[in-house]
Amino acid sequence: MKPGHETQFHAAPDGVRRHGTTDIYGGSLHSAMELGSAVKSRPRYRRLEPDALGRQHLLILQAPDAGTVHELAARFAPLRHALSCWHCEATPDGLTGARFFGARAPMLDALAARLATAQMGQRLYAAGTEPFLWSVAQICARFDLHAPALQLEHRGSACRRVYCVHCKTLFEGVTGNPADCPGCSLVLSVRDHFSRRHGAFMGVNADAEHPGELPSRQAVFR
Amino acid sequence: MRAGAELALRVAAAQMLSPTIRYLRLTAADGGLLPAAGPGAHLVLTLPARTGSTHRSYSLIGAPDAREAYEIAVRREAASRGGSAFLHAAEPGMLLRCTWPASHFAPVSTARRHLMIAGGVGITPFLSYLQRLRADGSDYALHYCARPDDARAFERWLAGDTAVTLHCGTARSTLNLSALLSRQPLGTHLYVCGPQGLMAEAVNTALGLGWPARHLHTESFGAAPGAPFTAVLARSGLTLQVGAHESLLERLEAEGVVVASLCRGGACGVCATELLAGEPEHRDHFLSEAEKVEGRRIMVCTSRARSGELVLNL
Numbered sequence: 001m002k003p004g005h006e007t008q009f010h011a012a013p014d015g016v017r018r019h020g021t022t023d024i025y026g027g028s029l030h031s032a033m034e035l036g037s038a039v040k041s042r043p044r045y046r047r048l049e050p051d052a053l054g055r056q057h058l059l060i061l062q063a064p065d066a067g068t069v070h071e072l073a074a075r076f077a078p079l080r081h082a083l084s085c086w087h088c089e090a091t092p093d094g095l096t097g098a099r100f101f102g103a104r105a106p107m108l109d110a111l112a113a114r115l116a117t118a119q120m121g122q123r124l125y126a127a128g129t130e131p132f133l134w135s136v137a138q139i140c141a142r143f144d145l146h147a148p149a150l151q152l153e154h155r156g157s158a159c160r161r162v163y164c165v166h167c168k169t170l171f172e173g174v175t176g177n178p179a180d181c182p183g184c185s186l187v188l189s190v191r192d193h194f195s196r197r198h199g200a201f202m203g204v205n206a207d208a209e210h211p212g213e214l215p216s217r218q219a220v221f222r
Numbered sequence: 223m224r225a226g227a228e229l230a231l232r233v234a235a236a237q238m239l240s241p242t243i244r245y246l247r248l249t250a251a252d253g254g255l256l257p258a259a260g261p262g263a264h265l266v267l268t269l270p271a272r273t274g275s276t277h278r279s280y281s282l283i284g285a286p287d288a289r290e291a292y293e294i295a296v297r298r299e300a301a302s303r304g305g306s307a308f309l310h311a312a313e314p315g316m317l318l319r320c321t322w323p324a325s326h327f328a329p330v331s332t333a334r335r336h337l338m339i340a341g342g343v344g345i346t347p348f349l350s351y352l353q354r355l356r357a358d359g360s361d362y363a364l365h366y367c368a369r370p371d372d373a374r375a376f377e378r379w380l381a382g383d384t385a386v387t388l389h390c391g392t393a394r395s396t397l398n399l400s401a402l403l404s405r406q407p408l409g410t411h412l413y414v415c416g417p418q419g420l421m422a423e424a425v426n427t428a429l430g431l432g433w434p435a436r437h438l439h440t441e442s443f444g445a446a447p448g449a450p451f452t453a454v455l456a457r458s459g460l461t462l463q464v465g466a467h468e469s470l471l472e473r474l475e476a477e478g479v480v481v482a483s484l485c486r487g488g489a490c491g492v493c494a495t496e497l498l499a500g501e502p503e504h505r506d507h508f509l510s511e512a513e514k515v516e517g518r519r520i521m522v523c524t525s526r527a528r529s530g531e532l533v534l535n536l
Contacts, residue, residue, distance in 0.1 A: 054432045055404075118408040121432030144332050144409040149434045 039192035045154040050079045054123030057083045060136060062128025063090035108139055115143040127153040131161040131172055134199025158221045162190055163200040170200055175221045178206040187214055233316040240375035244310050248292045251317055255289040259323030261354040262347045266321040266486055269308045274476055278305035279486045281346035286354045297343040326489040327441040334409030336362040339424050341416020342372055347441055349379045365397055399427045415441045442487050451527035455536040456498055470522040479536060481522060488524035495522050500532035
């Protein structure tokens with residue numbers, strides 16, 4: 001997955017949405033093909049870039065290795081006076097300066113608490129897998145924090161969160177296609193259609209039209 | 223969009239709110255119900271002018287979704303081009319025509335807080351906002367920069383509301399935009415309506431404090447005067463002289479040139495017209511900065527020529 005091209009929100013100060021290129025989440029109509037998908041809802045990601053217009057900055061990394069931490073520390077050095085760093089699920093040994101959360105749920109709770117007292121001018125940067133990024137984005141959406149004030153960079157596994165359109169079960173860590181729904185046991189074709197509200201890709205019955213004819217299982221989301 | 227669809231209205235009540243502001247209550251001419259309009263909506267009234275007719279936008283100041291009547295407040299402009307002078311002479315019983323109400327300036331439903339800044343008669347769209355925000359129990363604040371007689375004119379909508387701060391008297395010396403905009407909770411949306419200078423200062427201050435553009439909303443009103451210029455219509459072969467106190471759209475309409483339009487304030491984009499030559503002064507909020515630099519389209523309701531003449535594909 002290569003970094004997408006720039007996500008820009010073309011709005012005049014009145015907030016009137018321009019025709020064409022972007023939506024409030026930073027998704028773009030012409031980028032989908034770059035990620036190997038013609039599906040317009042499929043999100044794309046960009047390299048995190050420090051936004052000097054912000055006044056408070058929060059950088060959240062999912063299980064970063066030491067190289068990632070050093071790389072981002074260098075990149076964000078111009079903002080360090082107003083920057084907080086959080087590491088989630090794992091953190092490199094011997095590094096200090098970042099707040100560490102062993103699991104995603106308490107980090108998301110802390111994020112909601114932080115944003116509840118934040119001011120306009122807040123910027124948030126997250127790097128990790130797509131389910132991680134969209135869990136963060138869902139909290140941000142509660143505070144009307146979207147691109148470009150929210151930046152998402154995909155790092156690590158291409159595993160997906162999938163939403164079963166038949167039984168509404170959400171399940172994590174999907175690497176294969178088709179996938180078995182843990183809710184209703186249907187075999188699901190994992191689509192590129194993505195729901196920002198659920199932070200998940202849509203899974204639909206893989207043999208609905210020709211029962212019993214299932215595509216071969218492939219580990220495509222590694 | 224219902225560009226073209228018209229409503230027939232009757233003046234049901236008229237009252238001076240101040241020496242310069244007249245309140246009008248308008249009902250359907252046939253006594254029926256009117257189309258509902260959300261907070262921040264406006265009407266475009268068709269008014270008689272020296273030659274033909276002219277169009278003026280007015281915010282609805284009554285309760286959002288009220289269908290029995292529309293209420294507007296009209297400032298008598300010293301250099302009235304006909305619109306405000308005509309409405310200041312309007313008495314109950316008079317018939318008026320208008321468009322269906324439209325809104326390009328509605329409060330944002332996902333906002334966690336609504337911060338409104340009004341200057342002068344720019345308070346009008348916020349009078350309907352206030353009624354909706356109070357009913358919804360929303361978090362909001364309104365800062366109103368006004369001369370004392372303007373503040374008195376709208377007192378009945380504002381009195382007793384602790385979320386309303388008046389900045390009366392000498393200019394707006396008591397409103398510190400930088401201090402105000404630097405301490406707003408995440409999820410606040412800013413709405414500004416008033417003189418161009420106030421809107422530009424508020425928006426630029428907010429952008430400088432890291433507010434994303436999508437949280438900033440402005441509505442301008444009236445055609446600000448500018449230098450006269452010439453408009454050449456390439457397809458019809460007409461050459462028009464646009465005066466200092468009229469808009470390009472008004473001149474086109476006076477000459478019988480049909481251009482679809484809706485908000486008349488540079489917000490909706492309906493009147494976008496292809497520009498073939500000339501140096502435009504873009505005053506709208508619709509085109510992106512890149513499109514303004516490119517200069518291939520112009521919003522004829524608000525924008526003018528920077529110098530000399532414009533050649534339009536009309």
